[in-house]
Amino acid sequence: MIEATGLRKSYGTTLVLDDVSLALPAGRCLALLGPNGAGKTTLLRILAGLVRPGAGRLRVGGVDALRDPDAVRAQVGMVAHGSFVYEDLTARENLRFWGVMGGLDASPAHLRERLQAVELEAVADERARTFSAGMKRRLGLARVTLGRVPLLLLDEPFTGLDRHGQKWLVEFLLAFKAAGGTVVLTTHSFGGGLAVADRVILLASGRVLLDRPTAGLALDELHRVYDAIVEGAGTP
Amino acid sequence: MIAYARRTWIVLWKDLLVERRSKESLNALLFFALLLLFLFQFALGPDRERLHAALPGLLWLGFVLAGLLGLGRSFVAERDNDCWDGLRLTPGDKSAIYLGKLAANLVVMGAVEAVILVLFGLFYNMDLVSVAGPLGVVLALGTLGLATVGTLFAALTAGVRARELLFPVLLLPVQVPVLLATVSATQIVLAGQPLVDAAAWLRLLAGADLVYLVIGILTFEFVLDT
Numbered sequence: 001m002i003e004a005t006g007l008r009k010s011y012g013t014t015l016v017l018d019d020v021s022l023a024l025p026a027g028r029c030l031a032l033l034g035p036n037g038a039g040k041t042t043l044l045r046i047l048a049g050l051v052r053p054g055a056g057r058l059r060v061g062g063v064d065a066l067r068d069p070d071a072v073r074a075q076v077g078m079v080a081h082g083s084f085v086y087e088d089l090t091a092r093e094n095l096r097f098w099g100v101m102g103g104l105d106a107s108p109a110h111l112r113e114r115l116q117a118v119e120l121e122a123v124a125d126e127r128a129r130t131f132s133a134g135m136k137r138r139l140g141l142a143r144v145t146l147g148r149v150p151l152l153l154l155d156e157p158f159t160g161l162d163r164h165g166q167k168w169l170v171e172f173l174l175a176f177k178a179a180g181g182t183v184v185l186t187t188h189s190f191g192g193g194l195a196v197a198d199r200v201i202l203l204a205s206g207r208v209l210l211d212r213p214t215a216g217l218a219l220d221e222l223h224r225v226y227d228a229i230v231e232g233a234g235t236p
Numbered sequence: 237m238i239a240y241a242r243r244t245w246i247v248l249w250k251d252l253l254v255e256r257r258s259k260e261s262l263n264a265l266l267f268f269a270l271l272l273l274f275l276f277q278f279a280l281g282p283d284r285e286r287l288h289a290a291l292p293g294l295l296w297l298g299f300v301l302a303g304l305l306g307l308g309r310s311f312v313a314e315r316d317n318d319c320w321d322g323l324r325l326t327p328g329d330k331s332a333i334y335l336g337k338l339a340a341n342l343v344v345m346g347a348v349e350a351v352i353l354v355l356f357g358l359f360y361n362m363d364l365v366s367v368a369g370p371l372g373v374v375l376a377l378g379t380l381g382l383a384t385v386g387t388l389f390a391a392l393t394a395g396v397r398a399r400e401l402l403f404p405v406l407l408l409p410v411q412v413p414v415l416l417a418t419v420s421a422t423q424i425v426l427a428g429q430p431l432v433d434a435a436a437w438l439r440l441l442a443g444a445d446l447v448y449l450v451i452g453i454l455t456f457e458f459v460l461d462t
Contacts, residue, residue, distance in 0.1 A: 050321055073325045082317030088254045100246040101326040103239050127257070136317070 001026040001151060001182040002047060007056035009042055009206075016042045017053070018206040024199065026150065029173065029183040031197035031214075033190065033222075035230050038203040040186035041081075044153050047184060049073045061150060077144025078153045083136045084143065087129040091120050091139050094128055095146065104147040111146075118142040119168065133160030141172065151182045158189035170195045190222050204230055240332045247336025248343075254313055255344060261306045265348045268305060272298045273352075273359050287360055292422035295356060296415060299375075300382065300408075302348050307386035308403045310341055311394035320394075324460055334456035338387045345379050370431040371422070377441040378418030384448035385410050391459045410448075417441040 002024040009017040017039045024030045032040045045051040047060065049069035058065040065072045078084075086094055092111055099106030115121045118138040128136060137157060144152060152173075158166050166189070173183055173196040187193040193200065194214055200222070202210035209229045255261055276294050280287050314320045323333055353371075357364045364371065389406050393399040418441060421434040431438075 045321075048321075048325065050324060070327070074327045076325060078321070078325060080318040080321060082319070084319050084322030085317045086250065086254060086313060086319060087316065088257045088313075089250065093250075093253065097246055097250050098322065098326075100242050101323070103243075103327060 001028075001061055002030075002184070003057075003059045004047070005057045007043070007046060007053045007058065009039075009046065009051065009053050016206050017046070020056070020203070020206070020208055022201060022208070022211065024182060024184065026182050027177055027180050028198045029177055029185070029196050031193035031200045032184065032186040032203060033188075033193065033200055033226060034186075034203035037205075039206040040203055041155055043203070044078075044080075044155055044184065044186055047151075048076050048078050048153050075149060076151050076153055077147075077149035078155075079137060079140035079144060079157060080155045083140030085128045085131075085136045085139055088127060090125050090127055091115060091131070091142075092124045094139060095142055098143045099146045102147060106146070114142040114146055117145065118172075134162060134165045137161065137169075138165070141169075145176075150180070151184070152176060154183065154185040156186055156188065158187055158192040166192050190226070191219055194219055194222060202226060202229060240329060243326075243328065243332040244336040244339070247333050248339045251310070251313075251337060251340035252343060255340070261309055261344055262347070265302045265306050265344075266351055269298060269302055269348060269352045269355065272301065273355050277359060288426070291356075291360070291362070292419050292426055295352070295422060296378070296419050298352050298356075299345075299349055299379070300411070300415065302352065303345055303379075303382050303386060304404050304407065306344055306348065307341055307383065307390050307407075308393075308400065310337055310387060310390045315394055320460075330457040330460050331453040333460070334387060334391075334452055337391075338383055338452070341383045341387050342379060345383060349375060349379065367425050367428065370425040370434075373431060374418060374421045374425055374434070374438070374441075377438060377445055378414060378422075380445045381414035381418070381441060381448060382411060384445060384452050385414075388448075388452045388456065388459060391456065392462075413440060413444045414448075417444070 002022065005021045007017055007020040020043060022030065032043060034040050042051060046053050046058065049065055049072035052066065060072045061075045063071045084098065086097065089097065092115065095111045095114060096106050099111065112121065115124045118141050120135065120138055120142065123131070123135070128139065131139065137160060157169055161169060170192060177183060177196070183196065185193065194217065197214050199213050200210070201208055210225060280290060314323060353364060356362065386407055389403055393403045393406065396402055417437040421437040421441065424434040425431065
């Protein structure tokens with residue numbers, strides 16, 4: 001689904017990503033870990049076709065992302081920090097807007113069904129301004145599942161979610177994967193990341209310091225490896 | 237084509253709904269219009285001849301200043317919660333977003349202009365009803381000219397820190413042909429002359445509107461991605 005080779009990105013003189021390569025088959029989930037400023041969000045935005053890398057090659061769903069970013073964007077459902085929510089619209093109106101904009105089914109019945117799926121049907125007609133961060137994330141997830149995108153890109157999806165919300169999100173992502181969907185997420189929640197990811201990549205200062213499958217990787221071990229790498233105590 | 241029209245319509249619907257609920261632009265614009273009227277009243281005094289000579293310019297000064305305030309804010313909501321990126325990720329021709337935004341701006345500006353006109357009529361004891369038709373034509377063309385470029389430049393400057401400064405600096409020089417033609421045509425109409433006497437100015441106005449509209453449609457996707 002994703003093949004990236006030698007991705008590099010700078011803003012002015014600041015190098016944000018340096019020679020990042022990754023490969024992720026369809027139906028798998030990749031968790032991007034790393035401290036603040038590691039380049040996780042920039043990498044996610046490059047994968048979405050929102051930011052053009054300074055160097056490297058990227059194919060998403062068989063499409064050359066640098067030549068045809070519009071074709072890549074059509075395959076992507078993204079929930080960024082802000083979740084693309086209009087504060088003065090209700091949850092239902094937000095979904096209707098993005099549904100029509102995406103050329104998707106925005107019928108009342110479908111919107112109701114999507115709101116039920118993210119457990120927001122009780123507040124469907126309340127303005128998003130009154131929602132917590134976790135509720136806005138759920139609304140963002142309802143938006144990206146209005147259609148059938150093959151790739152979900154989620155920027156810190158566990159942030160702001162309570163325990164029930166985190167459990168719900170894990171189940172939601174596992175079901176999405178089981179249906180053949182691919183997920184790339186950034187997270188500081190190692191437990192949540194490990195619960196859904198098949199592979200973890202640890203980024204620091206724009207470089208990939210660790211890339212390994214999660215099979216057999218315990219949470220304690222991940223914490224230990226992360227601390228060792230990020231604190232510069234050595235690489236495993 | 238139907239999908240394009242639906243996307244244009246939903247952007248218009250969303251912007252008007254957000255404006256109706258937040259009332260951010262309308263409240264500020266109406267207060268601003270009232271303030272201008274009081275200022276003009278004090279500056280010009282009771283001399284009616286002087287007032288009538290200055291009225292077309294004052295009217296458009298009010299419209300342009302109110303337009304600068306309103307248009308400048310038209311993309312602020314898109315910057316909140318990363319909605320700008322959401323728009324970039326939507327498929328299809330992005331000019332539908334531009335046309336939806338333009339239509340919403342025209343509706344808001346039209347409402348503010350109607351209020352300003354009524355207040356002008358009341359404040360300065362002017363009969364605007366008898367010239368309502370020709371004046372409406374001039375206002376419609378002038379407002380379109382202001383909004384086409386204003387919507388594009390509002391998008392261009394939305395992500396810039398000094399957008400309140402940069403927006404008018406970019407917009408006003410480009411608006412010279414529109415302002416020249418609208419003020420002149422308004423002067424002719426308010427003097428009670430037939431609309432045909434303002435035909436040359438209206439042709440210039442219509443031409444500028446068309447050019448600005450085409451430029452907006454063709455360049456909006458680039459502006460959105462930049």
